[in-house]
Amino acid sequence: MIIAEKILFLFFNEYREEGCLKMSFIELENLVKKFNGNTAVSGISLTIEKGELFGLLGPNGAGKSTTISMMCALLKPTEGNIYIQGSDIVKKPMEAKKVIGLVPQDIALYPTLTANENLAFWGRMFGLSGKQLRERMEAVLKIVGLEDRKNEKIQNYSGGMKRRINIAASLLHNPEIIIMDEPTVGIDPQSRNHILETVKNLNGEGITVIYTSHYMEEVEYLCTRIAIVDHGKVIALGDKDELKGIVAEKNTIELELSSVTPAMLESLRGIKSVTGIKTEGNKLIVLSEVGTNLLTEVLSVIAGINVKVLSVKLEETNLESVFLSLTGRALRD
Numbered sequence: 001m002i003i004a005e006k007i008l009f010l011f012f013n014e015y016r017e018e019g020c021l022k023m024s025f026i027e028l029e030n031l032v033k034k035f036n037g038n039t040a041v042s043g044i045s046l047t048i049e050k051g052e053l054f055g056l057l058g059p060n061g062a063g064k065s066t067t068i069s070m071m072c073a074l075l076k077p078t079e080g081n082i083y084i085q086g087s088d089i090v091k092k093p094m095e096a097k098k099v100i101g102l103v104p105q106d107i108a109l110y111p112t113l114t115a116n117e118n119l120a121f122w123g124r125m126f127g128l129s130g131k132q133l134r135e136r137m138e139a140v141l142k143i144v145g146l147e148d149r150k151n152e153k154i155q156n157y158s159g160g161m162k163r164r165i166n167i168a169a170s171l172l173h174n175p176e177i178i179i180m181d182e183p184t185v186g187i188d189p190q191s192r193n194h195i196l197e198t199v200k201n202l203n204g205e206g207i208t209v210i211y212t213s214h215y216m217e218e219v220e221y222l223c224t225r226i227a228i229v230d231h232g233k234v235i236a237l238g239d240k241d242e243l244k245g246i247v248a249e250k251n252t253i254e255l256e257l258s259s260v261t262p263a264m265l266e267s268l269r270g271i272k273s274v275t276g277i278k279t280e281g282n283k284l285i286v287l288s289e290v291g292t293n294l295l296t297e298v299l300s301v302i303a304g305i306n307v308k309v310l311s312v313k314l315e316e317t318n319l320e321s322v323f324l325s326l327t328g329r330a331l332r333d
Contacts (some may be wrong), residue, residue, distance in 0.1 A: 025049050026071065026177070026208075031080035033066050033232075040066040042232035043080075048210065048225075053203040055223030056212040057319060059331055063232035064212040065105065068179050071210075072102050084177075101175035105182045107162045108169065111155035115146060115165050118154060119172065126173040133172075140168035144198060160191020167198065178202060179210045184218065196222060216319040216331055228323060235326050244317045251294045252321050255284045258308035267301045276324035282310075287324055 026048040033041040041063045048054045056064045069075040071082055073093030082089050082096075089096040109118045116137065123133045141147045144164040154162060163183055170178060180199065184192045199222055203209045213219050219226055220240060228236040228243070236243055260279050268277055268286060273294060276287040288294040295312070302309060323331045 025083075025085065026210075027081075027083040028067070028071070029081040029083075031067065031070060031082065032078045033063075033070060033075060034078045040232055041070070041077075044229070044232070044234055046227055046234065046237070048208065050208055051203070051206055052225060053199070053209045053211065053223050055219035055226040056210065056229055057214070057216065057219045057226055057323075057331075058229035059214050062214075062229045064229055065181055066232075067229070068102075068181055068210065068212060072096055072100055072179060098173075099175055100177045100179055101170035101173065103167050103170045103178065103180040103183050105185065107166055109154045109162060109165055112153060114151050114153055115141070115157075115168075116150045118165060119169060122169045123172045128172060136172050136174070140171045143171060143202070144168045145194060158188065158191065160187035160194070163187055163191065163195060164198075167195065171202075175207070177208045177210065179212075181212050182214070183211075184213070184215065214331060216323070220319050226319070228319070228326070230323075230327055236322060240319070243319060243322050246322050246325060251288045252317065253286055253295055253298065254313050255286075255298070255302075256310040256312075257282050257284055257302065258310065260284055261305060261307070264302065264305045264307060267305070268298060271297050271301070273297070276321075276328045278320070278324055278329070285321075285324070287321060 026046075028044055028046045031041055031044040032039065044063070044067055056067065058064055066075065070077050071089075073089050073096040077090060084096055084099060087095040110121070113121070119137045119140065120133065123129075123136060128136060137150075138147070141150050144167055146161060146164055146168070149157070149161065154165065157165070167180070167183065178199075183199075184195055187195075196218060199209055199211060209222075211219065211222055223240075225239050226237070226243060227234045236246060260282055265277060265279070268274060268284075271288070271294075273288040274286060278285040286294065286298055299309065320331055323329075
């Protein structure tokens with residue numbers, strides 16, 4: 001059995017024994033998780049209100065997946081507390097499993113079964129059967145827009161379709177909280193847009209959504225409040241405007257060059273006012289304190305290395321520049 005399936009077996013296995021729980025909020029208090037002496041999560045504290053579309057943004061390995069695994073009671077914290085509606089889910093893990101729909105990063109589907117057969121299987125794991133199960137299967141297929149493909153085997157689906165059925169499975173038991181772990185990794189733009197709109201629609205119906213991603217543009221598009229996570233810690237928290245305010249006193253310029261060399265980057269980092277540098281191929285983004293003559297200094301360095309400048313523009317502040325300002329590196333470094 002694949003890892004994602006094992007995770008969902010653990011997640012669903014006790015569901016049928018208890019009734020559903022009404023939710024008011026989620027609170028994480030000084031959450032710590034260590035593996036063999038290595039700290040994956042280091043003192044994360046968050047409060048997520050009912051009905052929020054909350055984003056966890058950070059690079060791969062930042063501790064996002066470990067944090068949500070603890071929230072879903074799949075991992076026990078080394079230290080700290082987790083509350084859902086005031087209930088301590090470290091002591092009562094079923095309280096989390098009953099109200100959360102988890103969309104794991106890995107596909108948790110049986111490839112040789114159809115979408116309908118997969119949903120029927122996971123629905124039974126939730127304790128659903130008969131008319132109730134059939135109605136929920138129809139409802140979730142409609143939500144993800146795959147009613148007409150329900151009798152096709154998963155192995156014949158595109159990557160984006162598999163991820164949409166992954167989402168459908170998490171919705172079978174009408175959860176009050178949906179936690180999505182990197183749900184658009186490795187899919188085509190059309191499927192990605194469909195998933196993003198599905199997330200917005202679910203939240204519009206009152207479901208609390210926690211969305212983890214290393215894609216800045218997705219989190220910025222979807223989320224009302226965002227926690228930026230790095231090295232197992234929350235390094236910034238707020239709505240988009242509050243986070244962008246962190247770099248309000250920064251200059252950001254973007255240059256397209258004929259080439260970007262290690263010697264150039266080393267020289268640019270030597271400029272006293274420079275607070276962050278990001279490269280994407282031959283594109284260079286440089287961040288510095290406001291009030292400095294950044295462009296003149298940068299162009300002087302580039303001229304000394306005999307690299308041609310193809311274009312120059314000021315870059316609009318976004319969450320990428322916030323992360324760059326806080327850590328000195330790009331979000332996907």
